[in-house]
Amino acid sequence: MADVRLEHLTKKFGDVAAVNEINLEIKDKEFVCLLGPSGCGKTTTLRMIAGVETPTSGQIYFDEKPVTDLSSKDRDIAMVFQFYVIYPGMSPYDQIAFPLKVRKVPEQEIRNRVKEVTSLLGIEYLLERSVSQLTVDERQRIELARALVRKPQVYLLDEPLTNLDAKLRAHMRAEIKRLFKSIGATTIYVTHDQVEAMSMADKIAVMNLGVLQQYDSPDGLYDGPKNLFVAGFIGSPAMNFTNCTLFEEKGKAYLDAAEFRYEITDLAEKIKQESTSPEVVLGIRPEDIEVDVSRKRSALPADVSILEPMGHRAVAHVKVGGITLVVNVDLPELKTGDKVWLTFKREKIHIFDKKTEISII
């Protein structure tokens, strides 16, 4: 196993920088997700680490040893893809044993390794089957077994769960996380799905337009997003954003959102120092807005415009004049059209600079 370090890693296709000056340190045995929408550069980054794409500039290190000029097969990595490569006409055993066979590992050792990984994955019973009988998730497990049968320095996974249905995906998430934890492997996992990244990763590198936005633990990203992009990308339903202007009156400071005013006297100094103008964005997550059905002092009156029941709770879209906020509610009697009163949990609000989109609070 190995540390992986990316230094000023850049990949240009023509004039377009698919990956732009990425610096990233992945520690030995860490499970790291590269997360972002399509076109963010996450797969290109993974392919450069794998050695199937050559960087335009920058360096890649495994355990402080530069590998940028090494070919893929000399880097000692194993890859798992979203589309499983099942070799036709081969038994499940041979599928799994393949990477060892091409490396001319002795037959007895191959048998032992295949036995070890199939028992780890709980798929010994598949060895007797023919490949054509396998279900989608069984094929995915064979693919995983083939990656695990070797003990490479780094495992690279490219959206391996994308083709599974929602329920199986939820199940495999936990299984994969535990698996890579238990073998203590350095793992880099690419996904566009924030739920997948949040549930599995020790640390997540959020990317957008080829640029690394933030590199932190799931909780770190959720509680302390560094910019608007990360704040909006992590969490579902997404954080509410409201454009505001900082404004002062009689020794007090407010965020003026046209439809409402929110007092922030204690934060005014910090906002003034760090913002480029009085124009800011107020961010608050759906679960950080308290909803009451009776009038409350200094609470914001709103109307329920859409209710989405989800079993144990509901998501409500509420209107404060022309502004719609999404809130989580646990009020079984609530109906569309009801009047409610909103209170923002003070310690949970986020404030971003409108122009730079960087977090101030």
Add this chain to the structure above:
Amino acid sequence: MASVSLKKVSKRFGDITAVENLTLEIEDCEFFSLLGPSGAGKTTILRMIAGVEKPDKGNIYIDDIPVNDVPPREREVAMVFQSYALFPHKTVYENMAYPLRKRKMSEADIKRIVEETAEILHIKPLLERLPRQLSGGERQRIGLGRTMVRQPKVFLFDEPLTNLDAKLRVEMRGEFKKICSNLKATVIYATPDQLEAVTMANRIAVLDKGMVLRCDSPDELYNNPKNLFVAGFIGSPAMNFISCTLTEEKEKAYLDAAEFRYEITDIAEKIKLRMTGSKVILGVRPEHIKISRSMKEGYVQLEVFVLERVRPEIIVDLKAGEKIIKALAPAEFYANIGDKVWVGFEKIFLFDERTGEEITGGVVAFG
């Protein structure tokens, strides 16, 4: 505006039964969802209502009038698909005006209807653009707009949000619900995604293999699923199922699972009446599991398999024999892999293993 009903409808394709003896009553202006995995028969039902597929047996009624022999274009129903074929070289306005042009409507009327529809869908600023200049969600709305201008009595939706990315799907769900409530039309919405169905529909028909397993409101399906399939299909993360044997000892009754034993003396008599053997499946929703660091009365001990920090709550995966049980816990909860914790069930369901039917006759709540 119209009611739609299907009475004892069957449809086969060669040897495959797509829909089997199906009866549904959909009320005027209802938002009705057909929910089921692929192959459940959802699309075939929509196609029969639209008239592009003919039932082998049974009758379809729109506003109580049998329509089996009425051609599609005279049924005043409209189908919206998951892929919306917009004309790439026509503007949004022209795309939406197209069905009206075909009806030889006057320019003034076309303009009025297109603009009204664009208003409802919040796409007025897009009317002069070409489809390639639009995002996926915008294109979806144009596809819907082109259907709306025809002012059908019934809208049939076939997985309209399936091709959108996760974030956009969440946004569109709410918007869609709002738009449909303003349509003043009956909406029949097919989806494999339970979250879409429960958040949007007034009532849901849960389908499997061409049959209706349950037809009820989202709340009823969640609170009182009545059978294993519905219980496992509605709710996310899904309900946990654990195979158990009912055992009795010294006047007490227990559910014996591989890793734990759970006392249910107070309901044993009741469930025995409905059991066909001694095997039952214990069903517990992740949100009804409480985790404690210390021992508590009625709690069972399990091992932490892994934590998934999907906020706002987190998912705690617990190991029960070969099974993984998913529980929801507050974000403050931390544990290491392999930690032993105590686990209590606030609410359980019990299913007969052979028939899959719920046998407590409703919800059993503890503490």
